[in-house]
Amino acid sequence: MIEQTIEIPTRDGATTTFIVHPDRDGPHPVILFFMDAPAIREELRDMARRLATAGYYVMLPNLYYRAGVLELVPPGGAMDDALRARMMELMDGLSIAMVMEDSDALLAFAEGQAAADAARVGCVGYCMSGQFSINAAARHAGRVKAAASIHGTFLVTDKDDSPHLAARKASGELYFGCAEIDRWAPAETVEALAASLKADGIKAEVEVYPGVQHGFVFPQRALYDKAAAEQHWARLNALFRRNLG
Secondary structure (H helix, E strand, C coil): CEEEEEEEEECCEEEEEEEEECCCCCCEEEEEEECCCCECCHHHHHHHHHHHCCCCEEEEECCCHHHCCCECCCCCCCCCHHHHHHHHHHHHCCCHHHHHHHHHHHHHHHHCCCCEEEEEEEEEEEHHHHHHHHHHHHHCCCCEEEEEEECCCCCCCCCCCCHHHHHHHCCCEEEEEEEEECCCCCHHHHHHHHHHHHHCCCCEEEEEEEEEECCCCCCCCCCCCHHHHHHHHHHHHHHHHHHHC
16 A cells, blocks of 8 residues: 655645555545544544555545644544534534535646546545535536445535535435434434435435444544444445446
8 A cells, every 4th residue: 555645735725635545556546535523633544544445546635724733633532621622613614615625626636646546536524524525526526426424414404505405416326324323413304314315316325323323433432333333334335336446
């Protein structure tokens, strides 16, 4: 595997981006891996590595670069009230429009890389970034073949870029993996999402993982559920294999 950390120019500066991909048999389909609210950390880099071993050029950008923050949470993931408040401030400082501009820059960079096939793209976003993954699939509908939101937030809102509406503009297959116990995406929201996608005839699956809570995929979280996390990996791998090869 080849790993590198690169400053990729954006309209608002430059995002520190961790890139990992196999060292042979390229070019590889690109996967945009959008971080969750606790920011970049080794836990996410390990997840990017796992995706890359299946044959992908994985890009994990720092979405908090506008605030000058890269790593926020100490090893082990423990947060006190002050750190949690800072995380919420950073999260609230992002918008879908900002991250879509970042996605433009990331794909423009990938287009110039011999190891990357930027015509075949997948997206995955966790927590706050589920909405970014689905909107990226809509913004880059000609090249994003599959996108996933894992215990995503703000899935159904009254805004034009709400994921349930953005899904109408996507042409790739969509997957929403939702925790059964999630105050950020309660059952009524998940049901409304599923009903909207079905009514619009969108190629998408909404799957509820029973008995688990928001953040269940992250091994350093107290709420980690190994069986459900491995199921999420199986779903992601199948989604990308079907659509990206």
